Amino acid sequence: MRQRSGMRSLWFGLALLLAVLGWLLFRSDRQDLAGDLDRFKYGSLGGELVAGIPYPIFVALPQVFPDLLASHARQGRRADGSGPADYRAFGLAWESGRPLPIGFSIKRLGVERVTVNCALCHTTVYRLTPDQPPRHADGGPGHTVDLQGLLRFLFASARDPRFSASILLPAIEQQSPLDWHERAMYAALWIPLTRLALRVAEDQLAWMEQKPAWGPGRDDAFNLPKYVLTQASWDDTVGNTDFPALWRLGERSGHLVHAGGEARKVAAVIATSTLGTGALPFGGFDARRQWLERFLSDLAPPPFPGPVDSALAAHGGALFASHCAVCHARDGARTGQAIPVEEIGSDAEHVSTFQAKDARRMNRVTAMLGMDDAELQAAQGYVARPLLGVWLLAPYLHNGSVPTLDDLLTAPSQRPVLFYRGYDVLDTDKVGFVASGADAQAHGFRFDTRLRGNGNAGHDYGTGLTAPEKRALIEFLKTL
Template sequence: MNSFNPRDRRAWRRIACGLLAVLLVAAAYLGWSRGFREEPQPAWVFETPDSRYRYGSIGAEHEAGIPYWIFYVLPRVFPEKFRQDGQVVAGGYAALGVAWEQGQELPVGFTKKTIGFPRVANNCAVCHTTSYRVSADSNPVFVSGGPGHTLNLQNFFRLLIDCARDPRFNADILMAEINRVTKLDLIDRLLYRFVIIPMTRQRLLEREAQFAWIYRPDFPDWGRGRDDGMNLTKYLLIRAPMDETYGPADIPAIWNLAKYKAETGQLPNYAGDTHDVHSVMIDSALGVMAAAPADPEDFRKQMAWLQDFLSRLPPPKYPFPVDGDKAAAGRAIFAAECAACHAGTRVGTRIPLAEAGTDPGRLESWNPDAARAANRIVGKMGIERKGLVEAPLPGYKIPFLDGIWLRAPYLHNGAVPTLRDLLEPPERRPRVFWRGYDVYDPVKVGFVSDGEEARRAGSRLDTAERGNGNGGHNFGTGLAPADKERLVEYLKTL
């Protein structure tokens, strides 16, 4: 005989429903907490403007972030994937030429933020921080806003895709390595094994088609300190089909951005292909994020802070002694030979390609249709900016020379190693040299670009290869050798 009356049954149903609701709420909270709950970065990141620039998140962790413990163990599981010039190199992420301050957990430009679980992403400092040494036995000096001339960005992109392609990128192998270095709780172990590792691999493999052009054997490697920025925009933001263009360019310095005055035609980027600094900041950050910002209002605030910081950031002072008399004589030579372009009304404006005579690859890699498509996409994100120039670009921009001593190698594609080499006719400039060694050469004004250590640490650049032409900029090449030395001495002071 059933001892429960209808009232008892209804009471038990209410209890069961209540317990189920509690369980569902608990499960939802657990899912949100371990998958999406966003925690602020630690206070030390924001102690100084420099530390915020180097380690502060711009929101890239949401879509482009790599789970921290996967990022941590990749060099242990896949040491053979860290390569340069076709050879395996030791050192893990340091082998990619990232700037890495002593005592820091991650390299400069690598941000760590918890969104459910700790994730690693990038900010602008990964490309725009210079590392240099005054001698081979000295510690590196890091300069915020400078060109990341040691960074092998192409190999970083390849590394992530190559690891994801490898069948060893699976939960058993990665979890075994993670368990060697940390103790995750039960929930995190389950999440990593059944959700985080499979999803990370899938998302990395989804990028493979967008990065197909960086594997083309008929395109030379970018090498250290360069990217193919306009093709990155075409293939990652616009999702355009791969074409035959190749436009490697030096990673630029981004200090003292207040010097660009759009109203007088002084435009940023190598070809003046963007209307103003604000647009460059937005588009560059979107490239790092690989998606629309998860929090548009926070993104706008981050970009406003970053633009203000970089607009005020002064170029670094030359760290070696300068011969005052020689520099004074060089200043007069500069006024006669260089100032009309680099210190007058033409600076920051475009010079026709035929007049400059430099490699056309960077110009050929971009077009008005791509600019219009990019502007439409960013507009649909609800982000206001003047955007990219939707007109043909006739030539490269005449650069400002602030901090020119630290912006080696030279020309837009970084095909001339030192300032002294740039003052030689193209046929007498180095045909082959090594980029990315960080010991400075105060005589020729640039980085040491040959010798055993330069060849070991740097990447080889052959100026006969596509996109690497070192011709053009014949200005000053006819000066007497002594006058070239005086001019270079003056350029150290800018």
Template sequence: MARKDHAHPKSRRWLALLLVLGAAVAAIGWYELFREEPQNLDGVEAYYRYGSIGTEQEEGLPYWVWRVLPEVFPQHLPGDGEDAGYAALGVVWEEGEPTPVGFSRKTIGFPRIGINCAACHTATYRTAPEAERRIVPAGPHQTFDPQAYLRFLGDAAADPDFTADTLLAAIEEETELSWLDRLLYRFLIIPRTRDGLLEQAERFTWTDDRPRWGPGRIDPFNPVKFHPDLLALDPAEDDTIGNSDIMPLWAMDEQEGYALHWDGLNDSLTEVVLSGAIGDGARPDSLPVESLGELETYLRDLAPPPYPFDSPDRQMAARGEALFEEHCASCHGPEGGCTGTVIPQSEVGTDRHRLEMWTAESAERYNAYAEDYPWDFDAFVKTDGYVAKPLTGIWLRAPYLHNGSVPTVEDLLRPAEERPAVFYRGYDVYHPERLGFIHAGEEAERHGFRYDTAEPGNGNQGHEYGTELPTEDRDALVEYLKTL
């Protein structure tokens, strides 16, 4: 007769207790590390400035670690120490906000911080050195230096003082952590953050052999091309330079059907918004597609601010308008036959490097990247030139050309050999007469980045349209451009 085995009642109780404890630990772990809380921002403009685009989980940092890094590692910030904290990197921080414009704070288990579109696409300007800094959503950022920001994070992580003891002591000066949070920060969050930042720094070593971006510029697609989890091209076999001036995102409705980006590599605003979020660190399964759709609608209708100085001379502006219609409207006017189209580089003559950065293979891989998702990419192409853009808000889009190599409109209307060979960019005090930012002199040098047009990718040649006009006609044209 077979003998029946009966589990001892005490063993069953221990097993049940272990299961309960395991479930409790799993629940606490999920709550402390992975629960996702809504941001509850007030409207689409607040979302543009501070909303999550899905970057926090993969590329985000623990907010409190990020918050104390400038205090703990000021020696790794650029500049002479006049600008404290992240201001040394050119970010714009509105009073009372927990993050700068363009940085999102979102709780995924614990507070995290990520970058969104506004980090690069938010202009600032001052009408005088002592004047209040004005913030313009969707304009091209003139002061933020994304490359310096990445290097600061990498240098901080490589510092021997990047330890749990050092960072927790600084965090406790800012906020009160629970005993469980302190344990998680000490043994998990801070060590993992250090490893992640060192991995990120290693991933960007390809930038060491290329000219610096500087404030207001970024290489928009090489970081995506060379990311091992994205397009996965090899920087050792690709020495292209994509350094580009940051573009405005306002009035996108008037660009419906136009080629977008500097080289027209895509004509779908929806794909540009989604791929921009991926470029900032989001992944296909973290993209807030519905929120980004609302953001797209916001950008379609958003208008740039009017020229903020004295009203343009009406008579002179009228003369300039006639000159614009004769010399510029075919490529930059709303009804221009070439407006929004790609002008061959051989014709426009501007620096080739940005064009060569984007390859047919890059376009093919990007179109295949998200083929398993309902918002699939299929509009990326390779072109042979640069797009003739509408000039809406042109007064606030300095410096000019796709690589930001010409500081003012006045300089752009001069032959290339008469344009500044070296100037300073990143100082946001405006020069109204020249239609651009102050780019020379002691203050510009102290606050700006030295831009040398002799470096690869920085060439200021080409686009010599209108340069043959007499001085009085060029002045009239500048007066009219103030009204756009």
């Protein structure tokens, strides 16, 4: 383990050296963005130096490696193996007329480079029926986004002998014609450096192959910084956690944040998450972080897109007040607090992932980088969040182990053991996404609640209500 840690540190140091050389040698341009929403979806967080991939290389990879795309992409694949032949295969939201999906930024640093931003994991894709075009909810949980599949595709491409100038340059020039000077630069510099950077990143993330798969809509939220940013030794913890919604974060002032209460204020969440995209805390880092905090402070979810029975919802509102409001109303007595695992009964794996020793290591890193607002603490339990846009938050619980609200109000022993997550068609009756049947199986990820970190037990509040009461409560939850 010590030898592996030393090799990881060597790779990391080499990548940092190359990045610094790139910073010294190449110029940067401003982005031309239409407004705040455009900035959220496509604006740079400053990660070009460490994590940027030249745009022509990035867009060429699905064409050069269609076999690797098919083997690593789960979203949108059909029984015959057909499906999207670009990055949409990973469940990403892509607006018409845009060169890349939502959540990808293109900014010049020597060449145009692609990096990711918050919108990649925080844009919800949904449809009311299978024959409708997808809709997007800005700031919502990216339940279709197969981040691990995307990473595996990029890493497999970099390992492949076809990742070479002789193969990539013709594919690049189909999209972006190059002059002789640019061809020489790509052959001698950009292609080999990109391949090296991806190999370094794969080494830094090799631990994820020893743990249960994330599946779409999730990542291992605190093992990522623990192993990558603090270079902690690998352990056997499993922290797979759903991407949360970012709506109206201004109302979370004074609350614990992150699923396990690992941060005491929103600023720490944004600072550390931005750092995790590859951005370094200089060159406008604080200004970008502060802008994000302002933008997300009042970003609202879309309203429920179907009819709501107002009389039934009113009855459900009274049930919510008596059974749920203490933890989930904006001013609830326990809203924003961490409910101990012993009380809530949910899968405890996430809470075990980030302990006091891990928080101390992370805080030393951020303090060294001058990030005063980034202090974290050990996981406390599971945070009771104020409910917003509930109809788009499925699957439910911190690990996405319960497909619909109807299932959540069912006794844990009777909840689905196996279902498919990542399909984007709404189940407006049970409230969630369609999680069974041929279409869900063809487009989704098989989720097994018996695997570590995937448990669907706990949060049995409301399970004792009568069937009509549950129906009324769900009708009210559509309005939040």
